[in-house]
Amino acid sequence: MAKKSIEILDTTLRDGAQAASVSFTLRDKVKVALLLDGLGVDYIEGGWPGSNPKDYEFFREIKNYHLKNSKIAAFGSTRRKDVKPDKDSSLSSILEADVEVAVLFGKTWTLHVKEILRTTLEDNLAIIADSIQFLRDHGLEVIFDAEHFYQGFKEDPEYALQVVKVAGDAGARVVTLADTNGGTLPHEILEITKYVHERSKVKLGVHMHNDSGTAVANSLMGVVGGARHVQGTINGIGERTGNADLVQIIPSLALKMGYNVLKESDGLRKLRNVSASVYELSGLHPNPFQPYVGDNAFTHKAGVHADAVMKNTRAYEHIDPSLIGNARKVVISELAGTSNLVNYLERIGLKVEKKEEKLKHALKLIKELESRGYSFDLAPESALLIVLRELGIYEKFIDLKYWKVINENGLALAVVKVNSRVEAAEGSGPVHAVDIALRRCLIKDFPELERVKLTDYRVILPGVIKNTESVVRVTIEFNDGEKNWRTEGVSTSVIEASIMALVDGLDYYLQVNKKLKPLIAND
Structure with missing residues (x-):
């Protein structure tokens, strides 16, 4: 029996870009679109061309790229009251974007119709029908987002259902039920979506916000209730507390609920990379506790x-x-x-x-x-050096007898005595100077250390480390072109802690490559 499919519409470039502190450049937007196409989502909502020049420019720029899997969609609102569709600027901007798909939002909640739009319930239905029909007459596929649907349904279910019917009859391919203020809980989403599904002929979608912390659960419950189209953003970025996180929704639908979700056969395996790339482009720090893709997820x-x-x-x-x-x-x-x-x-x-x-x-x-004060979950290789010593298979390659650092008047100078050699070095900072001096002592005996680079340096200051008052913890990450490893030092002196981490990092590399590899090969 063939699996049923769920359509995915990604709105990272529109709703996600509305997140506080997120501002994609035009180049960023194109990069995200290409990542999403590689992932295999059905629709990429590129922005609202009528709202700002950058979004308008995106729709022109993306035409220079061949997308394999995704349709580009332009977002906009239904026509203004008392304005004909062909005279409405929002609808015109969608046509000017020259896309295959329009995502159009309209009012569903009677509160919004009467107090925000300030028109009659009947006129709102006409606005929705006219707007959808206008875009359909111009050859566009239309996805209608029923704004504040769940809030509207709770107050007037009959009118909310009328909106769904009118949108479907006017030619909307999908009517998306939106929990716009994020206040609806999963059991309500299931009940309401199922109720609407049983009374509608049009394909239903869901669009959830995370104000109650349940956007992912709400999206999945919407599918259980009959929706076959899901909207969300990568990493859940968006207005206020964010949107439904597609990085969590997609694998849940595919691996746990048995749906075909992405068009790319290896799309799921790309999720972590896409998540990390969008974090970087949005200027946000990755969440290590994010389900499925976070550093701590497994x-x-x-x-x-x-x-x-x-x-x-x-x-x-x-x-x-x-x-x-x-x-x-x-x-x-x-x-x-x-x-x-x-x-x-x-x-x-x-x-x-x-x-x-x-x-x-x-x-x-x-x-x-x-x-x-040590934290070996952050720097496990320092702990492994302890283990190797206790197991009796450690060999002392680095014998640091003396070090001194001068850091004043813009001068950073280090003097070290290592393995009976004395070297001095000037660096851009005290740690850099020590690193240079150490390597000068060691490189003659261990030329392979030329491959080792410092890729990250972090200091945890006194008062932050639990159960301590005056120690600092320094963690350093190294890379040899193939692997990364981290070591650390703890001391009352940040320089001493840094030297401990430096020596451990170089020492670990030598233990693995000069001691363990020959040992394992002989076994």
Whole structure:
């Protein structure tokens, strides 16, 4: 039996762009559109061409690109009262956008008709019918967004149903029921959508806002109630508290509810990348706790969880993370068990029994250090160095005997003695100077360190770290062109903490490449 399909309309470039602090450039808008087309959504709502020059320009620019999967839609309002459709600026702007699809919104709630539009209920129905028919006569496919539908239905269900019927009879291919103020809860969405579905002939869609924190659940309940068209934004960005998050809705529909959703066969695996790209283009920080795609979505910290997942991933994972482009992580922390350590050791090719006494001692040391301000879930490789020492397979490649930093009057100078060599270096800052001096000492013996670059540097100041008053924590991320790793140092001095993290980062790289690789190869 063939799966049923759900249409997806993405409104990141219109409703999402209305989020506070988000401002897409024209170039950004094109990039997002291409990402969405690659994902395989049915419709991309590109903006409201009648509202601003940038949106108008987008519709001209996007014609220079061949889209494989998605139709570009222009957004606009129904005609103004007492204005004929061919004289209405909003409708004209949609025609000028030269698109296949128009998304038109109109009033459904009697409160809005009488107090905002200030017209009669009958005239509002005529406005809706005229506007849709006008665009249909010009060859456009029309999706009608019934604004404030659920609010309107609660006050006057008969009139709300009239709006749906009139829009469908006028030629709207889809009538979207919108929870515009985000105040409706999932059980109400299900009941109302089902009621409308049973009494309508037109295809229904849903458009949810997240003011009650239930936009994703509301969208799914709308589908259960009979909707076959879902609108939302990537990462849920939008007005006030945002829109329904398509990054959560799409895999739920596809993997849990059995619908065909995206046109691209590998679209689901692109979700994490698309989510990250839209965060970057919108200037927002990714949410590590975002379901499905967040950095922590499949991260296991507690020892009991890690142990169970290593035996059977289904024990604490609701799907295979690779299905949506994510990956499983087991972190090392004060809550960890030896299973967490075993998991990390396996990643670098070492197989150790979790009952190994040396592992238990290493775990005890790790937990003691966490109580002093370390956070090994952020820098697991520093913890792995402890484990390697306890297992007796650590080799000392870096012997730092002395360091001194001068940082005054715009001068950052470092002097270090490492492996019996003394070097001095000037840098753009004290940490940079130390890094240069360290490498000068080490590079003659370990030329492979040329490949290692510092890619991130973070300081957590005193008072932020729990159970401490005066220590700082420095975390540094490294990359060798293939892999990333993070190490950290904790001290009352930010310079000393930085040096500890630097040495650990270089040391970890040497342990893995000079000690462990030959060891594993010989096994």
